[in-house]
Amino acid sequence: MPLSLPHWSDRYPSRAQLRREVDAMLEAVLEALLGQLGEEAFVGIYAKGSALKPWDGPLDYVPELSDIDVQLVLRDPELLNDIELALGIQAEMERRFFQRVPQPLHLPRPQIMVINPYLSDPRFSPSPAAVVQQLFGKPYTEVHPLTNREAVREADRWGLLEHAKPEDLKAFPLNFIDMPGKYLFHCLRQLTWRVGPTASRVLSLLGRSFEEAWEHNRTHLVGQLEAAGQEQLAADYAGFYLCAWDFFRSGYTDSDSARQAIVHGVRALETGRQVAQEGCAG
Structure with missing residues (x-):
């Protein structure tokens, strides 16, 4: 559904x-x-x-x-x-x-x-x-012209692997454990530049064109992830931003929403890395 x-x-x-x-x-x-x-x-x-x-x-x-x-x-x-x-x-x-x-x-x-x-x-x-x-x-x-579309796809693969390196994923728990309350915003900032391009990069590796993967907003990307069979990634990708919205709307007092956003964001990174690894293996 x-x-x-x-x-x-x-x-x-x-x-x-x-x-x-x-x-x-x-x-x-x-x-x-x-x-x-x-x-x-x-x-x-x-x-x-x-x-x-x-x-x-x-x-x-x-x-x-x-x-x-x-x-x-x-x-x-x-x-x-x-x-x-x-x-x-x-x-x-x-x-x-x-x-x-x-x-x-x-x-x-x-x-x-x-x-x-x-x-x-x-x-x-x-x-x-x-x-x-x-x-x-x-x-x-x-x-900055687009001269090599295949190079873009390889760059997307590299980005998924580089921004979800095992040592970084392993470090997140202790990096975030001592950031309660308003400091949770810093955790979200550490994740957002990693999570943001994940949907586009995954769609690129799944065969979408450069324009289809990179021109559209998140609502469109979530629909495309679902259509590509990446329902869990779609849910985590959307969940990261929607829980972050709840944190903002609360005046940064709803800590539980921020923590939920972090969990969704880390899961999205893990899934993106898995897609990139499967592509490398293939």
Whole structure:
């Protein structure tokens, strides 16, 4: 039986307001980067990730856990190694966000990454151009083109194995045992960047096209996992985000929801690793 995923009901904050706040943070990030560094510093600035995809339901965006992914291609890749410069940009984006939204429902989290070192690394796959917003500079497909689809699939296999290494899975219990209450959010942060791409990577290894695996939101991915016979992975993948939502809605006081999210997330990683291993054996 297909999973029954929640709709965006009155149990959840306004989807429209959350979207406005995401847009406000993205604008604040762009203005802070260009204002502090100048246009000449950039080859390109790009945004991507679940925060920018359609939100069919709460599964597709969890406030403060889902990132706004901003990727930078700099003319000088070492430019942001200066701590005072980096913190000045951070302070400016914070100021500009609260100028736009004085009393937000949440504080969207930008994830800023300088991708110069990874552009020639086959394990760092490009995203489908359809889900990347070009914020400034050269088109994304010029700086990070898709040239080898089979290499992308191998990168997905590597990612499933690398982000669920046995030593990491073994370390999670003692890493998390001493993080009660509000500190559980740090556990979720340690998991989210690992869990997030798991569904897409598994679907890639199961034969889905690059676009089918990577262009869609989580609601769609969960349905595709179920259709591919990965019902338990679909349940754990959805469970991670929906339990994290409950933690957020409680004001980070519902510790049991956070613990349930952790269990779902670790199980999703374990299943992803198993799929990758079976593919290697095959």
